[in-house]
Amino acid sequence: MITQEELYGAVEAGGTKFVCALGRASGDILDEVRIDTRDPDSTLTQVIQFFQAAEARRGAAKAFGVGAFGPLELRRNSPSYGFITNTPKPGWANTDLLGTLGRAFARPLGFDTDVNGAALAEWRWGAGRDLDSLVYVTVGTGVGAGVIHHGRPVHGLMHPEIGHVRVHRHPRDDGFPGVCPFHGDCLEGLSSGPAIIARIGRPLSDADADDPIWDIEADYLGQLCAQLVLMHSPQRIFMGGGVMHQERLFGGIRTCMLDWLQGYLPHPELQAAGFIAPPALGGAAGIKGALALGLGSLSE
Amino acid sequence: MITQEELYGAVEAGGTKFVCALGRASGDILDEVRIDTRDPDSTLTQVIQFFQAAEARRGAAKAFGVGAFGPLELRRNSPSYGFITNTPKPGWANTDLLGTLGRAFARPLGFDTDVNGAALAEWRWGAGRDLDSLVYVTVGTGVGAGVIHHGRPVHGLMHPEIGHVRVHRHPRDDGFPGVCPFHGDCLEGLSSGPAIIARIGRPLSDADADDPIWDIEADYLGQLCAQLVLMHSPQRIFMGGGVMHQERLFGGIRTCMLDWLQGYLPHPELQAAGFIAPPALGGAAGIKGALALGLGSLSE
Numbered sequence A, B: 001m002i003t004q005e006e007l008y009g010a011v012e013a014g015g016t017k018f019v020c021a022l023g024r025a026s027g028d029i030l031d032e033v034r035i036d037t038r039d040p041d042s043t044l045t046q047v048i049q050f051f052q053a054a055e056a057r058r059g060a061a062k063a064f065g066v067g068a069f070g071p072l073e074l075r076r077n078s079p080s081y082g083f084i085t086n087t088p089k090p091g092w093a094n095t096d097l098l099g100t101l102g103r104a105f106a107r108p109l110g111f112d113t114d115v116n117g118a119a120l121a122e123w124r125w126g127a128g129r130d131l132d133s134l135v136y137v138t139v140g141t142g143v144g145a146g147v148i149h150h151g152r153p154v155h156g157l158m159h160p161e162i163g164h165v166r167v168h169r170h171p172r173d174d175g176f177p178g179v180c181p182f183h184g185d186c187l188e189g190l191s192s193g194p195a196i197i198a199r200i201g202r203p204l205s206d207a208d209a210d211d212p213i214w215d216i217e218a219d220y221l222g223q224l225c226a227q228l229v230l231m232h233s234p235q236r237i238f239m240g241g242g243v244m245h246q247e248r249l250f251g252g253i254r255t256c257m258l259d260w261l262q263g264y265l266p267h268p269e270l271q272a273a274g275f276i277a278p279p280a281l282g283g284a285a286g287i288k289g290a291l292a293l294g295l296g297s298l299s300e
Helices: A040-058 A097-105 A114-125 A187-191 A193-200 A213-232 A249-261 A282-299 B040-058 B097-105 B114-125 B187-191 B193-200 B213-232 B249-261 B282-299
Strands: A007-013 A017-024 A029-036 A063-068 A109-113 A134-139 A143-149 A236-240 B007-013 B017-024 B029-036 B063-068 B109-113 B134-139 B143-149 B236-240
Touching: A007 A040, A007 A097, A007 A114, A007 A282, A017 A040, A017 A282, A029 A040, A029 A282, A040 A097, A063 A097, A063 A114, A063 A282, A097 A109, A109 A114, A109 A143, A109 A282, A114 A134, A114 A143, A114 A236, A114 A282, A134 A213, A143 A187, A143 A213, A187 A193, A187 A213, A193 A213, A213 A236, A213 A249, A213 B213, B007 B040, B007 B097, B007 B114, B007 B282, B017 B040, B017 B282, B029 B040, B029 B282, B040 B097, B063 B097, B063 B114, B063 B282, B097 B109, B109 B114, B109 B143, B109 B282, B114 B134, B114 B143, B114 B236, B114 B282, B134 B213, B143 B187, B143 B213, B187 B193, B187 B213, B193 B213, B213 B236, B213 B249
Parallel strands: A007 A063, A063 A109, A134 A236, B007 B063, B063 B109, B134 B236
Antiparallel strands: A007 A017, A017 A029, A134 A143, B007 B017, B017 B029, B134 B143
16 A cells, blocks of 8 residues: 655666655655766765665655666566676676665665656656556667556566667768667667767757758657557657757657658557657656656565 | 366457367367358358357357457557457458457457467467567568567557568568568568568478578568567567478577677577577467457456
């Protein structure tokens, strides 16, 4: 039984910062702190100290949730369940994130990717409240997505890694090799924030209104949405992250998605402006995602 | 409470034949009949008559399951829930399949795509018994897939339609326009049974051992598997259907999948021969899928 007043701990574990907060089942965030991501030992020590102080002030949390950068081991029967696995981030490969926090907190602990957490928060408190299935895409330094089916985040062998799907080249984007260290010109290699900067020398927010980069970006993200529709059939797609702050992208992405589907799925919902939309929780999606994972840990 | 002795009705509604059966919760099929798919009225009349006679002999079924060719309306809050929607099959567009059968049977009725049913059967009785997530792909006249997450079939706005994802051209497959009436050279347009016949004038089973079609086919299906891994992260992928009877395809598909992933996901499970495997239920996957949907209707 979850009541609105109970406290939950939330950890948004990012590659550049950890955001920690106490919050409530209503989604309200109380005390919050931002900690620079340094080595695992000193970073996690600061995380634990924050919660010790916050709980001394506010009272004990009923459960904790952690939404983390990956890749993660999410299979509960694995000896490295709860580890950050083969990340290129120095010092963080094979870090027992969940074990370290679990030993300190000694409470139920929900754990998933940051994007699965954000998707769950959008489902629980945001624009996806009445849906069974949705996708939350983030386009920034990387391209990632969290997927909800049956009201729960999707994972299996590991977790979706949609940033690395292949797309077809835009005719005006010939010759750019892409920036993905693994694949060069996969989706992330062509459409992430660094890929935009590599082409035009500045972020999309500073691009000229008639720069072809707008059409190129909308085409690649439209291809992603078409693939998501064919692969997952979500009821809606939410798109956030730094690149998606440029709201004029949304219309172009929808048009390109429909062009790539070529009339195959004549659902009026696909044509609606709201099918691909910004997340309602905005910048709070990450920390609220961790909070949602904490709440979810009680019903597992 | 489901007991092994109880009877269930199963309808595998296909574009060329309807298979109907009474079966048990154990997955055993008892009486079975095949009915040619003609117009909806006369076909469904025969289906209903079969079950009336079978139940008179065996006893009443506790629930029914229908796995159908699509596209289907699967959203329960839609006025056309249970309809076959915009199929090109003459006479079958906008057919109230579930309503017609539901009125005749007056018992709980599970309903889903044929491939989601087959995936569910594989999860319940087949090679996916110990898994939470799997994909069942069929490659034959068309290319389709059922997806299981959290032990349940995936749908949202509609259902996955993976046959129409885009793939990259194999260098030895230049110039072939593909056979998909919507997209030409989408996955189904390039890799279905008819696409193979359009190129080499005969089915894959009759292709010469050194025909380049083997490499081309494995490449396209390997691209599909790479996309499935990145989009769904299933624990395993099962591949059936007429084209997949050529077992030498499996090794090539796995190699091509790994080539397309280019080392991005270094999971030993992905390299294992069993990650992409034939379904354990073989030709019975369709009718057992319908049976599984009937069982599933009692826990919804």
